[in-house]
Amino acid sequence: MESNRGRTFSRRWVLGAGAASLLTTGLTACGGSGGGAGGDGKTITAFVYGDDAVKVQQAGVARFNKSAAAKKAGGTVKLTEVPGSDYSPKLRTAMGSPSAPDVFFNWGGGSIKAYEEADKLVDLTDVIEGDPVLKNGFLPSVLAAGDLKGRHYGIPMRGMQPVILFYNKSVFAEHNLQPPTTWDQLLDNNAKLKKAKITPFALGGSDIWPDLMWLEYLVDRLGGPEVFKRIQDGDAEGWGDPAVLKAAELVKELIDDGAFGSKFTSVSYVNGGAPAVFARGKAAMHLMGSWEYSTQLGKFPDFAKSNLGWAAFPTVEGGTGDVRNVVGNPTNYWSINARTKNKDLAIGFLKDCASEAYAQDLIDNGDVPTTSNAADLLSSSPNPEYAKFQYDMVQQAPAFTLSWDQALGDALGTKMHTEIGKLFAGQSSPSEFVTACKGLK
Amino acid sequence: MTTTVDKRQAAPTVPTAPTRNSRVGRPHAVWALPAVLFFTFFAVVPMGLAFYLSFTEWDGLGDPRPVGFANWQKLIDDPRLTQSLSLTVVLTVASWAFQTVVALLLGVWAAGRQRNRAVLSAIFFVPFLLSSTAIAILFYALLDPNFGIIQKDTLGSQSGAFLAIVFVGGWQFIPFHTLIYQGGARQIPEVLYQAAAIDGAGRYRQFFSITLPQLRHTITTSTVLMVVGSLTYFETVLILTKGGPGTDTAILPYLMYEAGFKTYDFGYASAIASFLVLAATGLSLVLVRLTGFGTMRSTREGM
Structure with a gap:
């Protein structure tokens, strides 16, 4: 009787253990499919604040993915639009997880302080200094407005x-x-x-x-x-x-x-x-x-x-x-996650923000870009009068x-x-x- | 796996010793394993982690840093906690009163076997099938002060916002409790009503002297579910009022969300969460004790 009991137990035990291991493998599989900064570097993700102005970033990503710069860096950018009111908490949760974005939208300054303190940001100061496209591409005051302790962590990517x-x-x-x-x-x-x-x-x-x-x-x-x-x-x-x-x-x-x-x-x-x-x-x-x-x-x-x-x-x-x-807000910025697998691709993507095509997309959307070439493009805005008003307002302000x-x-x-x-x-x-x-x- | 089971079932029943028969109907403890594992992974472990986090300082990015009882001290000193706690208690009591009265009456009514009652009960059940978020968004649109159906400042005044939350919660959960009461009412033996009718008891007398006392255990079950549900009520508050106007509807789960996902003080948020777990567990134990549910005294005593 004792042996009989033992056998019943073991068979049931095997069934139960089988079910348990199925469950566990299922869970691990779910956990592993995150992608993002943990990916292979072929595709990098960019989190963006999903409002009406997001079409400029959509166009920018599509343009960049077809460009020579993307081919050279060997990958593409995938844009994730996060609905506005959920943006900050979702970004924070993602940044603390293995499926963090490689590039993310932010407001500069206080909004990225916690990420900087946790060593999650790529310091872009030297990158910008060493690259004429980035160095001369933006209004210096706007580039500096998102600084932390005098170092640049972001590239302006939306209008003022x-x-x-x-x-x-x-x-x-x-x-x-x-x-x-x-x-x-x-x-x-x-x-x-x-x-x-x-x-x-x-x-x-x-x-x-x-x-x-x-x-x-x-x-x-x-x-x-x-x-x-x-x-x-x-x-x-x-x-x-x-x-x-x-x-x-x-x-x-x-x-x-x-x-x-x-x-x-x-x-x-x-x-x-x-x-x-x-x-x-x-x-x-x-x-x-x-x-x-x-x-x-x-x-x-x-x-x-x-x-x-x-x-x-x-x-x-x-x-x-x-x-x-x-x-x-002087503007919004793209910042790069320090754990990205393809930093060249991310920096290449950020450089597109200084391009005339990107600035033109912003202008067409009714925004005023913070790029150095903005002043010349203002006349092609759907509302040149409004664009000029904004540009002058910011240019002439003693304090922002x-x-x-x-x-x-x-x-x-x-x-x-x-x-x-x-x-x-x-x-x-x-x-x-x-x-x-x-x-x- | 399936074949193994089939073989076992198809195998001719071997007449064995009577000792084997005595174990039939008493499942082995291993049968509980899937449920236990599920509960462990999705309830016990997260609870343990939250409890651990409540003794640390963590912003969600670096590593949690132990801070001893600092978060619990802060919890006791926080004036917002006092407000939140009283709001949560009032919300729980109001929701309980609203949902119990409506669900009890509806459930007893729906226990009748008439076809129209069956059809209507099925329709009443629909709100419970919708997600809380969908319901909250729906009511948020209906209550929009400028473009909604009720163009009043419902969500902009304390009483309005509070009543809206109680109402929306009731609208969603009354169907579920109606179902519980319907099942409970159907369990009441017909013979009790027949005897009462012979004794000359009218419909109301039957309700108060037979239906209500017989539903004693059902009321306890439903009450515990409602109380624990109200303590963890969250999505509706987030979507309808965001705790506002001001802090007028910031109940404990919302305060926890704000601490966690707005100020990113996960240690403090975990302290609030642990407090909620303790409060909910304590409260349901007290309820079960007070109502004598734990002793499982039969409602059929003396029959």
């Missing part, structure tokens, strides 16, 4: 993205309004628009970062770029500057006054809500990055072509900031403040977002906001 005050021309004409150049004019416009039952400003408050643009400009106009510079350099007491409190108070007045309508905390920019409100004339103005033009061109082409107006952010009475100062969240990096930036969300939702007062920000670390 200053934050601009957009307005709906037909709504302005109908109510006989002019784009505001001072804060008092802005408040005056708001009163007239509200009387006509039009929301003065579209605002995608559920995303929080559109809220941030208001604070960035107000703090700059009230206290100049030095106020945020101090915070960016790590002095949390910088939040205690009177300009920050005053900016928060002005925002609070706008909210209480209904300048953003009553529902802005549930409106999103990313899902197209805020641009639609603006394009359909439900809101008269929209403070947004310059990509608003290509967004509108993609979603409401007629509006973008004929009714979209733009202006600089107004001065604020009593403020010390220069009206020519700009906030926003990088978006606060990008400058501070993910950890601080997210906590700041939470505090800004509370301020805009009315859960904290301006003075509570300042106190909370001082406590961020």
Whole structure:
């Protein structure tokens, strides 16, 4: 009996063990099929932020894959478009895994600091210095804007993205309004628009970062770029500057006054809500990055072509900031993963961003490239007037403040977002906001 | 593998010693192996890893660095945790109340054998087959303040956003609990109702004196599932409100997501996750204890 029992056991044991090993091999197979930086170097992957402007990168990849440079380096580039709101977490997860991208889109500065500290980035400083195409290809100030400790880790790959005050021309004409150049004019416009039952400003408050643009400009106009510079350099007491409190108070007045309508905390920019409100004339103005033009061109082409107006952010009475100062993102960058199997291929791909064909694709999309050849190409833009306005705005700006969240990096930036969300939702007062920000670390 | 099994089944039953028969119907422990392995790889190991990570500092890129109890200390000191915890408790209670009442009534109703009830129960079940993400995106579009069906600031006010989350969760999970109650109600012996009818009990008296007490164990099962489900409720919050307006709907799983995938503080996120595991396990144990479910006292006692 004892032997019988033993045999039954062993047969069942074999069955169970077989099933278990099948399961395990299945799992290993799944885990191994990642590709990416662990691949053979024939195909390298590039992660890109998947919005309306991604067609420029699609065209760039297609062009590069057919080029002599790609053949020489012996491989092709595969573009992975990551939907906008998921981009940062997906990139971070991928970069910590064996299936990391070889080349990836980023905002420079604080957004790549963690990768640099983990030795995940190729230092491009010497590559750029030694290559005339890259060295002379881009505006030096833009190339430098994404630096970490004076070293280059990225190549500019999209248009410049200053934050601009957009307005709906037909709504302005109908109510006989002019784009505001001072804060008092802005408040005056708001009163007239509200009387006509039009929301003065579209605002995608559920995303929080559109809220941030208001604070960035107000703090700059009230206290100049030095106020945020101090915070960016790590002095949390910088939040205690009177300009920050005053900016928060002005925002609070706008909210209480209904300048953003009553529902802005549930409106999103990313899902197209805020641009639609603006394009359909439900809101008269929209403070947004310059990509608003290509967004509108993609979603409401007629509006973008004929009714979209733009202006600089107004001065604020009593403020010390220069009206020519700009906030926003200088541009986006491609950076290279230090573990890539085919660095030559990746660098070859990055070089394409300095080409005239690439710059022309950006221009055709309504963007203003940050390449040295941009100025000559501006006249061929679908909207030369807008391209010229943007180019001059950035060229003439005494200071270009990088978006606060990008400058501070993910950890601080997210906590700041939470505090800004509370301020805009009315859960904290301006003075509570300042106190909370001082406590961020 | 299949052939082996077939051979065994096809083989004529050899009359053997009675000792062998005594083991029939008592499966060998090895039968549990696939389930145990699955549970080990996909539940125990990740849980263990999260628990380990909660004692480290890790940004997802380098190697985790041990920091002792720093994350747990931070968890206790974090004012957002207090808010999150109370939001989670309120959400759990509200979801439980909403889902139990509706699912219990629907389930008892659907237990009837009429054909129209069978057809309607099948239709009611559909929401449960959809993915939570799809449902959340659908309701997000329906609740869009400018272009939705309900053009109110539903998701922009605390009560609106909170009720929307309770409602969407209910819409999704009520079908499942209805099914549990339907099964439970069908188990109640017909003879009890017949006896009650002879005694002159009306429909309501029958419901409160027979159906409800007989569903005691079903209610416990469903409650435990609801409570644990609400504690880990996440996708709907992420898609509908992103924890907003402000931090008004940032329940614990969302706080964990934010710590992990927005600030990339995986150590702290793991501390929150471990806390959730402990809370959910503790809560379900307490529930089982309080309701006497663990002693498995039969609902048919005295019959």
